Amino acid sequence: MxxxxxxxxxxxxxxxxxxxxxxxxxxxxxxxxxxxxxxxxxxxxxxxxxxxxxxxxxxxxxxxxxxxxxxxxxxxxxxxxxxxxxxxxxxxxxxxxxxxxxxxxxxxxxxxxxxxxxxxxxxxxxxxxxxxxxxxxxxxxxxxxxxxxxxxxxxxxxxxxxxxxxxxxxxxxxxxxxxxxxxxxxxxxxxxxxxxxxxxxxxxxxRTVAPLPPPPAPVPGAPTLPLLPPGPDVDVDALRAAVAVAAGRAAALLKRP
Structure with missing residues (x-):
C-alpha cells in the first residue's frame, strides 16, 4: 500500500x-x-x-x-x-x-x-x-x-x-x-x-490554486429576504446571495405542477 x-x-x-x-x-x-x-x-x-x-x-x-x-x-x-x-x-x-x-x-x-x-x-x-x-x-x-x-x-x-x-x-x-x-x-x-x-x-x-467558479445567478421571482445581521468571520453579502439562490430555487420547485 x-x-x-x-x-x-x-x-x-x-x-x-x-x-x-x-x-x-x-x-x-x-x-x-x-x-x-x-x-x-x-x-x-x-x-x-x-x-x-x-x-x-x-x-x-x-x-x-x-x-x-x-x-x-x-x-x-x-x-x-x-x-x-x-x-x-x-x-x-x-x-x-x-x-x-x-x-x-x-x-x-x-x-x-x-x-x-x-x-x-x-x-x-x-x-x-x-x-x-x-x-x-x-x-x-x-x-x-x-x-x-x-x-x-x-x-x-x-x-x-x-x-x-x-x-x-x-x-x-x-x-x-x-x-x-x-x-x-x-x-x-x-x-x-x-x-x-x-x-x-x-x-x-x-500547485497553483484554481480560481473559484462564479456564484450562481439569482432565480427570477425569488422572495425578498430580511437583512442579515453581521457576525464574526461571516461574509454577510455572500451568505445573503446564497440564501437568495436557495430560496428562489425552493420557490420554483413549489410552483411546479
Whole structure:
C-alpha cells in the first residue's frame, strides 16, 4: 500500500475534530498520556502551523515538528497497531453484506455501528499508539507527537479512510474497486484513483490554486429576504446571495405542477 502525503496546515485557530471518528481518535491517543500539559502544548503547536507535511502509512504517522524555529525541527513519528487479517475479514464481510455501509464508506463516512457489529476495534486501544520523537523531552507523548496527532484528527475529519490505512489496509479492502469505479468514465476513473493514492506533499504545496467558479445567478421571482445581521468571520453579502439562490430555487420547485 502506498503511503499518503499531505501538505502542512497553515497557522490558524485551535480546532477540534467535527466528526465522531476524529473525536474518537483524539480520545484514543490521549488516553495513554501521562500528563495533560504536553497535550495542551501540542494543541498550540498544531494551531500555530508548526507541523510539517504529514505522511500516513500502515501502522505509522510521521512529520517534522518544530517549536517555532524551522531549522530545529524534530523527526516525529507515531506508531499505531495494525489490525489482524481475521479482523479485516470480518469487517469486509460485514461491509459486503450491508449496502448502507458500502454507501457510507464511498461517501467518505465511517459507520459508527461497523465496529459495534463486528467487534473489531477500528480505533486503537490502550497501548496501541506509540509516539516517537528525537526531541530531548521525556513526556509521553511529547508536545511534538501530540501536535502531530491533533492534526491527524483534522485529516480524519475529511477522510476517515486514513484511519483504515493507518490500521493496516486500504479502504478498497472493504469496498471492492468495482463498487468505486464501474460507473465512472475512464478519464474520471484515473483521477479518482490518483486522488485515493494521495499526492506528494511538495507537489501539492507547489500547485497553483484554481480560481473559484462564479456564484450562481439569482432565480427570477425569488422572495425578498430580511437583512442579515453581521457576525464574526461571516461574509454577510455572500451568505445573503446564497440564501437568495436557495430560496428562489425552493420557490420554483413549489410552483411546479
Amino acid at each position: 502506498t503511503p499518503r502525503g499531505f501538505p502542512a496546515f497553515p497557522p490558524g485557530r485551535a480546532r477540534r475534530p467535527r466528526t465522531w471518528w476524529g473525536t474518537a481518535w483524539n480520545r484514543a491517543w490521549e488516553a495513554d498520556a501521562l500528563d495533560a500539559r504536553p497535550l495542551r502544548a501540542g494543541r498550540r503547536l498544531a494551531a500555530a502551523g508548526h507541523v510539517g507535511a504529514i505522511t500516513v502509512s500502515p501502522g505509522r504517522l510521521a512529520a517534522a515538528v518544530h517549536d517555532g524555529d524551522t531549522e530545529q525541527a524534530y523527526a516525529t513519528r507515531v506508531r499505531v497497531a495494525t489490525l489482524a487479517d481475521d479482523d479485516w475479514d470480518r469487517l469486509a464481510g460485514e461491509v459486503a453484506a450491508r449496502a448502507g455501509h458500502q454507501a457510507a464508506l464511498l461517501a467518505g463516512q465511517l459507520p459508527r455501528d461497523l465496529a459495534e457489529v463486528t467487534g473489531v476495534p477500528l480505533l486503537p486501544g490502550l497501548g496501541e499508539v506509540a509516539p516517537e520523537c528525537d526531541c530531548p523531552e521525556w513526556d509521553h507523548p511529547c508536545r511534538h507527537a501530540a501536535a502531530l496527532c491533533h492534526q491527524v484528527s483534522w485529516l480524519l475529519d475529511t477522510d476517515p479512510a486514513l484511519l483504515l490505512l493507518v490500521r493496516g489496509r486500504d479502504a478498497r479492502t472493504l469496498v471492492p474497486t468495482a463498487a468505486h469505479h464501474d460507473d465512472v468514465p475512464a478519464p474520471a476513473t484515473a483521477t479518482v484513483r490518483a486522488a485515493e493514492a494521495g499526492t506528494a506533499a511538495a507537489e501539492a504545496y507547489a
